[in-house]
Amino acid sequence: xxxxxxxxxxxxxxxxxxxxxxxxxxxxxxxxxxxxxxxxxxxxxxxxxxxxxxxxxxxxxxxxxxxxxxxxxxxxxxxxxxxxxxxxxxxxxxxxxxxxxxxxxxxxxxxxxxxxxxxxxxxxxxxxxxxxxxxxxxxxxxxxxxxxxxxxxxxxxxxxxxxxxxxxxxxxxxxxxxxxxxxxxxxxxxxxxxxxxxxxxxxxxxxxxxxxxxxxxxxxxxxxxxxxxxxxxxxxxxxxxxxxxxxxxxxxxxxxxxxxxxxxxxxxxxxxxxxxxxxxxxxxxxxxxxxxxxxxxxxxxxxxxxxxxxxxxxxxxxxxxxxxxxxxxxxxxxxxxxxx
Amino acid sequence: xxxxxxxxxxxxxxxxxxxxxxxxxxxxxxxxxxxxxxxxxxxxxxxxxxxxxxxxxxxxxxxxxxxxxxxxxxxxxxxxxxxxxxxxxxxxxxxxxxxxxxxxxxxxxxxxxxxxxxxxxxxxxxxxxxxxxxxxxxxxxxxxxxxxxxxxxxxxxxxxxxxxxxxxxxxxxxxxxxxxxxxxxxxxxxxxxxxxxxxxxxxxxxxxxxxxxxxxxxxxxxxxxxxxxxxxxxxxxxxxxxxxxxxxxxxxxxxxxxxxxxxxxxxxxxxxxxxxxxxxxxxxxxxxxxxxxxxxxxxxxxxxxxxxxxxxxxxxxxxxxxxxxxxxxxxxxxxxxxxx
DNA sequence: CTGTTAGCGCTTTCAC
DNA sequence: GTGAAAGCGCTAACAG
Numbered sequence: 001x002x003x004x005x006x007x008x009x010x011x012x013x014x015x016x017x018x019x020x021x022x023x024x025x026x027x028x029x030x031x032x033x034x035x036x037x038x039x040x041x042x043x044x045x046x047x048x049x050x051x052x053x054x055x056x057x058x059x060x061x062x063x064x065x066x067x068x069x070x071x072x073x074x075x076x077x078x079x080x081x082x083x084x085x086x087x088x089x090x091x092x093x094x095x096x097x098x099x100x101x102x103x104x105x106x107x108x109x110x111x112x113x114x115x116x117x118x119x120x121x122x123x124x125x126x127x128x129x130x131x132x133x134x135x136x137x138x139x140x141x142x143x144x145x146x147x148x149x150x151x152x153x154x155x156x157x158x159x160x161x162x163x164x165x166x167x168x169x170x171x172x173x174x175x176x177x178x179x180x181x182x183x184x185x186x187x188x189x190x191x192x193x194x195x196x197x198x199x200x201x202x203x204x205x206x207x208x209x210x211x212x213x214x215x216x217x218x219x220x221x222x223x224x225x226x227x228x229x230x231x232x233x234x235x236x237x238x239x240x241x242x243x244x245x246x247x248x249x250x251x252x253x254x255x256x257x258x259x260x261x262x263x264x265x266x267x268x269x270x271x272x273x274x275x276x277x278x279x280x281x282x283x284x285x286x287x288x289x290x291x292x293x294x295x296x297x298x299x300x301x302x303x304x305x306x307x308x309x310x311x312x313x314x315x316x317x318x319x320x321x322x323x324x325x326x327x328x329x330x331x332x333x334x335x336x337x338x339x340x
Numbered sequence: 341x342x343x344x345x346x347x348x349x350x351x352x353x354x355x356x357x358x359x360x361x362x363x364x365x366x367x368x369x370x371x372x373x374x375x376x377x378x379x380x381x382x383x384x385x386x387x388x389x390x391x392x393x394x395x396x397x398x399x400x401x402x403x404x405x406x407x408x409x410x411x412x413x414x415x416x417x418x419x420x421x422x423x424x425x426x427x428x429x430x431x432x433x434x435x436x437x438x439x440x441x442x443x444x445x446x447x448x449x450x451x452x453x454x455x456x457x458x459x460x461x462x463x464x465x466x467x468x469x470x471x472x473x474x475x476x477x478x479x480x481x482x483x484x485x486x487x488x489x490x491x492x493x494x495x496x497x498x499x500x501x502x503x504x505x506x507x508x509x510x511x512x513x514x515x516x517x518x519x520x521x522x523x524x525x526x527x528x529x530x531x532x533x534x535x536x537x538x539x540x541x542x543x544x545x546x547x548x549x550x551x552x553x554x555x556x557x558x559x560x561x562x563x564x565x566x567x568x569x570x571x572x573x574x575x576x577x578x579x580x581x582x583x584x585x586x587x588x589x590x591x592x593x594x595x596x597x598x599x600x601x602x603x604x605x606x607x608x609x610x611x612x613x614x615x616x617x618x619x620x621x622x623x624x625x626x627x628x629x630x631x632x633x634x635x636x637x638x639x640x641x642x643x644x645x646x647x648x649x650x651x652x653x654x655x656x657x658x659x660x661x662x663x664x665x666x667x668x669x670x671x672x673x674x675x676x677x678x679x680x
Numbered sequence: 681c682t683g684t685t686a687g688c689g690c691t692t693t694c695a696c
Numbered sequence: 697g698t699g700a701a702a703g704c705g706c707t708a709a710c711a712g
Contacts, residue, residue, distance in 0.1 A: 005705090009706095018682065018683045018684080019705090019706085020683065020684080020706095020707075020708080021681085021683075023707060024707085024708095027707085031681060032681070032682080033682090036682085048479065048483070050453075050456050050457060051705090051706090052459065052705050053454075053457040053458050053459070053706095054394050054398045054403075054458065054459055054705080054706090055398050055704070055705035056705080056706055057394050058395050058398055058688050058705085059687080059688050059708085060706085060707065060708090063394075072419075073413040073438070074413075074419035074420070076414060079414035080414070086440070098413070098438045100426070114393075116390050117391050117393040119393070119394055281567075345689090349689080359690085359699095360690095360692080360700080361698055363690065363691060364691085367691085371697060371698085372697070372698080373697060376697080391689090392688090392689050393690095394688090394690090395688070395689035397690090397704095398689085398690075398706090399689080399690045399692085399703080400690085400692095400704085
């Protein structure tokens with residue numbers, strides 16, 4: 001019986017082979033004979049040897065691990081992005097550590113510290129909505145630590161971002177509503193702390209402007225990304241005159257708003273048409289007529305990871321911004337038929 | 341300028357203080373004077389010192405990290421359980437590594453290897469649906485490595501499990517349907533590889549038996565936990581005569597089945613009543629009349645983590661099974677009114 | 681093909 | 697209150 005963990009030295013002693021050879025064998029070095037390898041791996045299995053990655057990582061100064069920080073895993077968009085990240089990473093022999101910031105700046109900061117203390121090789125991050133200054137990031141970027149931002153852009157000139165063209169997508173979905181006869185389009189926006197919601201808001205305004213529709217401040221309803229917000233948003237929208245369409249740039253608000261409207265027996269899209277950003281499969285279930293801009297979440301994850309690997313392998317750190325194409329999903333014709 | 345990472349030795353040299361003192365100071369040891377501590381932490385900040393957790397963990401043989409393996413983060417139940425785990429762990433100063441098995445046995449095995457190689461202090465796991473033998477777990481449990489199973493029970497006599505009483509919950513929801521006048525209740529079940537779905541199935545049968553209703557094999561429809569399965573399930577159910585209620589023990593199947601039925605304009609619950617397990621908030625949105633058994637996912641996470649900490653702190657490994665109470669949510673009266 | 685040796689960055693006795 | 701020295705488990709020159 002052995003107390004504590006088995007090390008290569010235990011194998012070494014039992015076999016009378018030096019621990020360096022054991023190490024090489026276990027790493028499948030070509031410089032060890034097949035016979036020795038077999039003996040060693042047999043003994044390793046017998047003793048229940050379990051490699052100590054910490055020691056290995058410390059020694060080699062390589063962890064083969066990437067850190068991922070996202071607001072919440074429960075959001076479909078992020079869960080799907082993670083799937084893309086993991087697939088790409090695992091294929092390349094990398095491990096992935098997933099962390100949630102819960103959209104808290106403080107937590108985000110701590111997570112970055114922890115990931116760096118654990119010497120991850122790079123970080124893929126979608127910054128929290130509370131994050132308005134980037135001091136906690138600049139320090140590491142200055143040292144050439146690879147950081148890839150996705151979904152929520154971060155100073156696009158100075159960083160590597162993987163995003164969609166939020167302005168354009170927002171413009172198109174708004175115009176889609178206009179083409180279908182809707183005039184009084186409420187916009188549910190998100191926290192204006194981040195470029196993402198700023199750009200979506202700009203796209204909405206630009207579409208209105210192009211078609212010479214008025215831009216009314218009270219028609220732009222801002223909120224956080226919480227489920228509760230949707231109900232508030234819906235109530236506010238109902239208090240406005242003549243609303244015939246809602247374009248929500250914010251999944252959470254959209255879904256819970258629809259839920260609320262339904263519970264009040266306010267039908268969608270007969271009285272109100274919904275359109276908006278959403279990767280939540282639920283939205284289609286709640287309202288099959290919903291028009292949505294689906295972001296390529298899985299692909300985003302893959303692309304971000306590949307860019308990170310590029311940077312790691314070629315030791316480059318260029319700050320390019322990659323823009324992916326979203327998909328406008330028009331589930332059925334939701335034209336406005338009655339002109340009241 | 342310094343190339344590479346700053347270590348305590350860099351601070352030590354710059355200050356002419358031994359690295360052991362630097363280490364003590366950085367760990368806030370009471371055996372270092374306040375003045376020295378201040379000097380050291382100032383210099384650390386100045387140099388951009390970033391502690392190397394790997395070295396620390398290797399040396400102390402303590403990682404203050406727990407591993408969590410769940411099938412998928414995108415499932416609301418698991419995302420919520422993770423929230424409970426993280427909250428408890430962070431409060432205790434522990435880090436959490438989240439991994440998804442994607443319900444693959446092979447992947448689960450590898451993840452366990454990786455977590456153990458990284459010397460996590462314990463693992464909280466909800467085993468994959470493909471997992472039918474526990475060899476990959478027994479080896480570590482035999483060594484006294486702490487493993488807490490939750491949601492999906494694993495050999496309850498031999499392990500520490502945190503579960504709900506699936507039999508009882510299933511019995512109650514089935515009986516609830518019976519009390520409301522439903523007679524021909526289809527049961528959507530999950531993979532029979534795991535006790536969980538076995539027990540839910542038994543509960544269903546027991547309720548029928550108690551009320552002297554026939555148990556018909558074709559009324560029990562088994563499937564995996566995939567979204568696609570729901571559609572198949574729904575089709576199968578529609579082919580059966582006289583179905584007036586469906587009790588799904590499987591969230592995914594339930595949701596996509598409802599989605600399918602809706603798309604076919606088959607109304608719920610007028611022709612068919614649904615009831616079942618679900619922590620997905622969406623279910624309430626899709627069908628406000630749905631009766632569901634909600635599992636205390638967040639609490640499960642907290643409880644599992646606390647049990648793990650108990651075992652770690654008191655160095656005990658008793659195999660008790662903790663049974664939590666689910667909530668039967670009856671959203672509105674879904675009695676069968678017409679007796680056709 | 682295998683052994684010797686040094687050291688990754690940190691903590692922790694043991695001295696003083 | 698601080699320093700000296702050893703070592704966690706592993707890998708990687710360098711020899712032979």
